[in-house]
Amino acid sequence: MPLRIYNTLSRDKEIFTPITEGHVGMYVCGPTVYSDVHLGNCRTFISFDIIYRYLRYLGYKVRYVRNITDAGHLEGDRDEGDDKFSKIARLQKLEPMEIVQKYTLGFHHVMQLLNNLPPSIEPTATGHISEQIEITRQIIANGYAYEINGTVYFDVEKYNKEQPYGILTNRRMEDLLEGTRELGGQDEKRGRLDFALWIKAKPEHLMQWPSPWGMGFPGWHIECSAMSEKYLGKKFDIHGGGMDLAATHHTNEIAQSQACYHTSPANYWMHTNMLTVNGTRMSKSLGNGFLPEELFTGNHPLLEKAYAPMTVRFFMLQTHYRSTLDFSNEALQASEKGFKRLWDAYEVLKQFTAGENKAANDTELDSKVNKLIGEFDEFMNDDFNTAKVLGSMFELVPVINSMKDGIIKTDAIAATTLALLQLKFKAYLEDVFGLKNEAANNKTLNSVMNLLIEIRKEAKAKRDFVTSDMIRNQLALAGINLKDEKGGEMSWEIN
RNA sequence: GGUCCUGUAGCCGAGUGGUUAGGCAAAGCUCUGCAAAAGCUUCUACACCGGUUCGAAUCCGGUCGGGACCUCCA
Numbered sequence: 001m002p003l004r005i006y007n008t009l010s011r012d013k014e015i016f017t018p019i020t021e022g023h024v025g026m027y028v029c030g031p032t033v034y035s036d037v038h039l040g041n042c043r044t045f046i047s048f049d050i051i052y053r054y055l056r057y058l059g060y061k062v063r064y065v066r067n068i069t070d071a072g073h074l075e076g077d078r079d080e081g082d083d084k085f086s087k088i089a090r091l092q093k094l095e096p097m098e099i100v101q102k103y104t105l106g107f108h109h110v111m112q113l114l115n116n117l118p119p120s121i122e123p124t125a126t127g128h129i130s131e132q133i134e135i136t137r138q139i140i141a142n143g144y145a146y147e148i149n150g151t152v153y154f155d156v157e158k159y160n161k162e163q164p165y166g167i168l169t170n171r172r173m174e175d176l177l178e179g180t181r182e183l184g185g186q187d188e189k190r191g192r193l194d195f196a197l198w199i200k201a202k203p204e205h206l207m208q209w210p211s212p213w214g215m216g217f218p219g220w221h222i223e224c225s226a227m228s229e230k231y232l233g234k235k236f237d238i239h240g241g242g243m244d245l246a247a248t249h250h251t252n253e254i255a256q257s258q259a260c261y262h263t264s265p266a267n268y269w270m271h272t273n274m275l276t277v278n279g280t281r282m283s284k285s286l287g288n289g290f291l292p293e294e295l296f297t298g299n300h301p302l303l304e305k306a307y308a309p310m311t312v313r314f315f316m317l318q319t320h321y322r323s324t325l326d327f328s329n330e331a332l333q334a335s336e337k338g339f340k341r342l343w344d345a346y347e348v349l350k351q352f353t354a355g356e357n358k359a360a361n362d363t364e365l366d367s368k369v370n371k372l373i374g375e376f377d378e379f380m381n382d383d384f385n386t387a388k389v390l391g392s393m394f395e396l397v398p399v400i401n402s403m404k405d406g407i408i409k410t411d412a413i414a415a416t417t418l419a420l421l422q423l424k425f426k427a428y429l430e431d432v433f434g435l436k437n438e439a440a441n442n443k444t445l446n447s448v449m450n451l452l453i454e455i456r457k458e459a460k461a462k463r464d465f466v467t468s469d470m471i472r473n474q475l476a477l478a479g480i481n482l483k484d485e486k487g488g489e490m491s492w493e494i495n
Numbered sequence: 496g497g498u499c500c501u502g503u504a505g506c507c508g509a510g511u512g513g514u515u516a517g518g519c520a521a522a523g524c525u526c527u528g529c530a531a532a533a534g535c536u537u538c539u540a541c542a543c544c545g546g547u548u549c550g551a552a553u554c555c556g557g558u559c560g561g562g563a564c565c566u567c568c569a
Contacts, residue, residue: 011499037569040569041569043569169498171498172498174497178565180565242568243569244569245569246564249568279562281562283569319507323500323509328506330506331507332507333520334508334520335518337519338517341518344532344533387510387516388517390517391508392516395517401533465529469528469530472529483531485533491532
């Protein structure tokens with residue numbers, strides 16, 4: 001079964017065919033770095049990280065471009081006034097680029113904690129001013145934009161006469177106009193839906209650049225058009241972002257590309273759904289956002305405890321990327337335990353070595369295992385259904401654990417099946433899902449634990465349960481869980 | 496108002512018309528010096544009302560509830 005991707009443009013799953021065989025160009029709208037990223041932002045980047053990883057797993061060479069917006073993002077819907085960076089910089093008496101630096105570093109740190117791979121290219125808006133000026137100039141030359149008093153607007157109504165402006169989210173022009181306010185006396189743009197490509201800066205404005213239209217700064221949507229074209233070309237494979245970006249930001253990107261290059265920028269538009277709290281979207285403006293830091297430390301009034309980055313990642317994997325995901329303590333605790341169970345089984349699986357017997361002694365079990373393994377790729381090919389893959393993985397957990405305890409012999413399945421099981425678990429858990437074991441792997445601690453285990457084994461052999469229980473109880477107080485395995489072995493883990 | 500999404504067992508959540516998804520929680524059993532893990536078993540749900548069909552959680556229509564977008568947001 002080939003890879004199929006849900007395309008927002010067609011509102012249907014489509015077979016994925018890259019423009020250049022073996023290569024994928026993917027552009028994802030990154031964060032605006034004027035404040036800390038919250039968990040909802042992280043969800044989108046985790047979703048696309050897994051998409052990126054899976055495309056690589058399939059053998060594609062992927063150029064993954066994710067921008068940093070560090071200029072030009074306006075407050076509110078008025079195409080005038082400050083951008084967010086200038087506003088916060090003035091408030092905090094900082095250089096705008098200090099704000100940008102601070103939150104860019106913070107963003108990268110969080111991405112690393114969540115084990116997201118860095119994109120191939122991470123371009124910034126301020127680093128591509130001349131490209132944005134050039135594309136704006138070209139749109140004017142093509143007749144789809146006009147300049148008034150140093151500000152350049154995109155002429156939406158003119159564009160819509162030639163091609164449907166609301167094509168991405170299936171909206172008609174009349175409906176869009178209905179939801180917009182009347183132009184007031186202070187407005188200089190011609191149409192209610194027109195948006196700024198370039199904005200004239202006031203003299204006191206902290207971030208401004210020279211342009212053919214005077215000193216100013218770029219509009220929000222133009223950066224993505226300029227940067228995606230520069231690094232991926234006029235037409236590339238996948239353009240992604242959060243669902244909230246579809247109606248305005250991505251709609252405008254399509255219009256800009258069409259107006260400038262006479263082509264829609266991407267073949268597949270992918271949108272990830274929102275993270276909610278008590279059923280309402282987590283957002284910066286509502287102030288109901290959790291910061292990753294608060295989650296990892298448990299320092300938040302709504303959190304009962306701290307949750308590890310991998311718990312959060314696993315939590316998100318259990319839901320399909322196009323479904324809303326509701327954030328709650330119960331759900332996170334369930335994920336924490338589920339992840340541990342799955343990862344423990346994986347650790348066990350890694351220890352197995354195939355027996356002498358190459359053929360399966362239990363053909364029924366062997367075919368069941370093979371079927372479940374085969375489902376991993378099958379489910380991922382169906383629009384990246386990570387939740388279903390995890391379902392299949394969990395069905396394999398009892399098989400693995402039974403092998404460990406000798407309830408099932410390892411040669412019940414063929415040597416090739418066992419090898420495949422080990423290979424696919426590693427490929428999926430580590431490479432595709434990007435999960436990892438967070439327990440400290442400390443050599444000193446390992447030595448000490450081995451010593452304690454030896455002492456406890458001797459005590460148990462002598463039926464000196466006072467000593468053996470003391471070791472286990474004291475370790476428990478120190479946060480270490482010591483477990484007796486079948487056959488007299490012992491294992492331990494940090495809680 | 497417009498464009499969409501959505502309503503699934505105690506909780507989370509996947510579901511391509513016919514086969515118990517899965518996780519967490521709960522209960523029982525097995526293993527065990529005792530624990531903890533682990534294994535086995537149990538809990539079989541699809542908002543409501545119609546329709547199509549041999550058969551609907553799934554398709555169609557309606558009703559009610561929830562949410563998103565249309566204004567800065569991943």
